[in-house]
Amino acid sequence: MSKIRVYELAAKLGLENKELLARLKKAGVEAKTHMSMLDESDVQQLEADQAPKETEAPEIEERRISSGIIRRRRKEKAPAVKKEAKAEEKAVQKAEAEAEAGKAPEVAEVPAEKPAEPRAVEPVSAEAAPAAEKPAAAKEEPAPAEPVAKTEAEAEAEAEAAKAATPEETPAPAVEEPAKEAAPKTEEPGPARIVVEEPTKVTANRAKILGRVELPQSVVGTPSAGKRDRTGKPARPAGGRPARQVVTPVPAPADLQAPGKEGRGKKKKKGKGADQFADRRGDRRSKRARMEVFEPERGERYRKLKKASKQPKKTEITVSKAIKRKIRIADAITVGELAKRMGVKANDLIRELMSMGNMVTINHPLDFETAEILAAEFNYEVENVGFDEEAILNVEADGSQTEDKLEDLVERPPVVTIMGHVDHGKTSLLDAIRETNVIAGEAGGITQHIGAYDVELDGRKIAFLDTPGHEAFTAMRARGAKVTDIVVLVVAADDGVMPQTKEAINHAKAAGVPIVVAVNKIDKPGANPDKVKQELTEFELVPEEWGGDTIFVEVSAKEKINIDGLLEMILLQAEVLELKANPNKRASGAVVEARLDRGRGPVATVLVQAGTLRVGDPIVSGIHWGRVRTMINDRGEQLKEAAPSTPVEITGLSGVPDAGDTFHAVKDEKSAKEVAQHRAQKLREAELAKTSKISLEQLYARIQQGDVKELKVIIKADVQGSVEAVRESLLKLSTDECRLVVIHTAVGGITESDISLASASDAIVLGFNVRPEPKAATMAEAEGVDIRLYNIIYDAVADIKNAMEGLLAPTMKEVELGRVEVRETFHISKIGTIAGCYVLEGKVTRNAHVRLVRDSVVIYEGKLSSLKRFKDDAREVAAGYECGIGLENYNDIKVGDIIEAFEIEEVKTTLEG
């Protein structure tokens, strides 16, 4: 090498340009910048200058920590490296001393470098190795690339310390392994894999060297030291410096830890969170590294443990605490939700429910009781935290008023509904009453038709509901309102008892409301009140003069004859009923009718049944709530308050409630809103649940549960004879467990009125050779009313008997295909009558079963003999098309008849509720 630039040399020596420049300057070599050129002589001069200093440089602070452990701290940076190296030699020194002889020449080659020059670590020490072995028996494996301190002087100087240290070191064979690893690494550093510290000599003892890795850390305590620590690798020269191959006597663990702590402390001060973590991580790693070095067994254990902890845990079946086994539900819960809360499979719940006789799906809502029983099976408890509406409304659980103290009760006017057959004079009678008995002192108010009104007779009031007819009456009852105290049954004296008269009687009886009979139109020439009385005895309405207890009043609505007499009798009946209410509490009652007024918003006519309603009262009705804004009566008078049995029209509700909804005045608007919202929620749930009314399928289960003590039946048939025959047969089926009660019978198709009665009374409807009117069928479906249609009385009786015994066989269910109207008929000789039809809805198929219905009565049931579209045979004809239909063996088809097409499907009886 002839010439070299400063930076090249610096790189070669692993020094900073600056540092090298400084050294050069010191050595008297002129070099200005890193680009300056140096001669060989310059370099030698530099080396010469450095060499002697080396020996002095090492300045080590030594402290004996415990027997055999000496902590050394380097005081200066650069030179320290060498010092340590030398200092550490202890273990080696002897070896060195001897080895020197052999080594010297080698080292001599590079004497100039010694001053601090790193040296390419080459397979140098082949020779050194054996030498090293000698001194420290424990230290085998002379590191080939080992840099070693060589200077004799040093070696000697340290010999002493070394001796002291050796005994300790030797016994640590574990150190050897890491040492091996360390070795190659030392080679890597720096561009010029230099390592050797000049003054030192090659030592064999590199096994320990590995451990030394720690020492520099402790000594330097710089961040870079921390890093080294973390990787667990041997020290790497920071900034490209050669690693210091320092052999320390066995580093004391305490000593080792200290630097780590220090480092951490420093970082904390810097306040760098991320660093802290990194540091901690590093610390942990170094700890492990140490563990591996010093406690291999423990390290192994640690690894195993770690491995074990990573393995996925096996699922353990745990039994939750008692408190967790309590499920809080609000009134109802679906099967799926309950399963989820209990942490069991929904299928298991469904299986359990099936074993309890309930066929349900995952979305089936369970009421509190069922949920409670079910949960108990799984060791869970169910708590009903449902919204306590009753408490807010101050009513009993069944919706009735809470018991008032006797002294609080005062007499209240009766509430009357007028019923009767069409045209028997209901409206006329209502008008007559109203006109003749206006409340005294009325100051010319304009009559308002608010759906109810009250009249006064001798200071005693009577409230009349303005919507005559049993349909409205029962509709209200079906909604839960028990409004009417007395039914006035209007029967035209010239007409007598008619079908609707009968219906009205049955509806009133089903509601348990007493009847006052008004025999109307007595002014008519053909009037025969006695005939009416006679006819009514059939219905257990026997006049008092004939020994019965029914009040009969003969009136003429048209001529206003005996209207007061009727009122008198109504009041008399009311007295018997001892109608009382407590006016001194928050009002409650029923909605008689309601509508949306363009100007005033929702308007409702309510009948106060208890308490006193005042303007400004917060109220809730159905799913609506609000505050009473205005209150008027049927005479258009503004009222401030309304006492029991007063019908008033109010505004202020948030929406239009339904007729028959109850209303309650509550403490404040907030409560009103809460109740309304809760009801809306329940309504949605009910929609989902669609709990049906009683049906034959569930009759047995319900009898068993004690739910059903009597089965109410409505019988409709094509002829009176059938009605009677069925009634007789059914009544004989009554048992101790379940009594059969026929609440209504009539000839004719099944009407909406029948369905509404069945719905209100939880009855089933039996039809013999009759069909439900289309609207009635829809209503029955909506209300969940069970309609059973038969052709043969025996079948009906057998079905009910079996149902009561839980033996209801699979039943044949009709699947309706379509309805066809007969619009024309043609008689074709030899073939018979062909009906020209129009398919109203659904479809009719060639193989369908059909039923010919005339006025809701089944005239024929059988099969089609032909189905044609124009002249062609058709397999099916859909709604909106015309077709020609012939019926098998039946020709008496008439225009206006309805042909119902259906298929028969067998349905297994289920116990699903």
Ligand SMILES: Nc1nc2c(ncn2[C@@H]2O[C@H](COP(=O)(O)OP(=O)(O)OP(=O)(O)O)[C@@H](O)[C@H]2O)c(=O)[nH]1
């Ligand atoms: N002669 C006579 N006719 C009466 C009497 N009451 C009602 N009418 C007549 O009977 C017919 C029917 O009377 P409404 O009051 O409409 O009978 P309704 O029962 O209300 O009839 P619907 O509303 O159709 O159910 C009317 O033409 C009345 O004028 C009465 O006391 N005497």
